[in-house]
Amino acid sequence: MAGGRPRAFDEDAALDRAVEVFWRQGYEGTALSDLTAAMGINRPSLYGAFGNKEALFRRVLDRYIDGPGGFSAAALAEPRARDVVATMLRGAVGLTTDPAHPGCLSVRNAQACGPEGEPVRKVVVERRNAGLAALRDRLERAREEGDLPPGADPAALARYVFTVSDGLAAQAASGATPADLRKVVDIVLEAWPGQGEPPG
Numbered sequence: 001m002a003g004g005r006p007r008a009f010d011e012d013a014a015l016d017r018a019v020e021v022f023w024r025q026g027y028e029g030t031a032l033s034d035l036t037a038a039m040g041i042n043r044p045s046l047y048g049a050f051g052n053k054e055a056l057f058r059r060v061l062d063r064y065i066d067g068p069g070g071f072s073a074a075a076l077a078e079p080r081a082r083d084v085v086a087t088m089l090r091g092a093v094g095l096t097t098d099p100a101h102p103g104c105l106s107v108r109n110a111q112a113c114g115p116e117g118e119p120v121r122k123v124v125v126e127r128r129n130a131g132l133a134a135l136r137d138r139l140e141r142a143r144e145e146g147d148l149p150p151g152a153d154p155a156a157l158a159r160y161v162f163t164v165s166d167g168l169a170a171q172a173a174s175g176a177t178p179a180d181l182r183k184v185v186d187i188v189l190e191a192w193p194g195q196g197e198p199p200g
Contacts, residue, residue, distance in 0.1 A: 011049055014039040018050075019060050019067070023105045027057055028117040057120050061127060064105050068095055072131055081142035082192045084135070085161055089185040092165045096172035097181065104169040132162055148194045157193075164188055 017038045021030055036046055050056040071091030078084045096104055106124050139154035168181050
């Protein structure tokens with residue numbers, strides 16, 4: 001029969017449930033039995049649809065970046081550099097302090113240290129570095145447009161924003177409230193270079 005048998009489960013829904021498991025438990029803390037139980041499928045179905053645990057995590061990471069973490073990409077479309085940073089950091093506060101979500105999936109798994117976690121740690125770091133490069137490029141454009149001072153260092157500013165964002169995640173995990181973290185974001189925005197009238 002052409003095309004084979006259709007899958008007897010909703011792949012998107014199963015993937016969303018896998019996101020939740022990896023998000024709460026981390027890559028190293030998640031067993032295949034945790035995934036199959038949450039996804040409502042057996043191991044052969046998991047392997048057939050998603051590959052092994054590492055391949056599934058890669059799919060999960062993409063879904064996380066496009067879904068809950070999508071505010072970072074949306075921020076790059078803001079008209080001014082300060083708005084880019086505000087959207088990115090406020091999005092991080094919202095994500096990491098939401099009681100329905102267990103912090104930041106990428107930060108949690110970038111810190112994985114066991115042998116099993118090393119391949120996915122590298123994948124997470126690659127994705128994070130791509131995000132850092134995208135922010136740097138956006139800030140370079142801002143400098144070219146006069147939205148940042150000529151002496152501004154887009155690469156250093158991008159790393160500063162990522163460092164603050166990671167710190168927000170760590171503080172949220174330690175019990176800081178949204179109000180606490182919004183004050184931190186306000187300090188960053190007050191100190192942001194080039195806050196005059198929009199250029200041109």
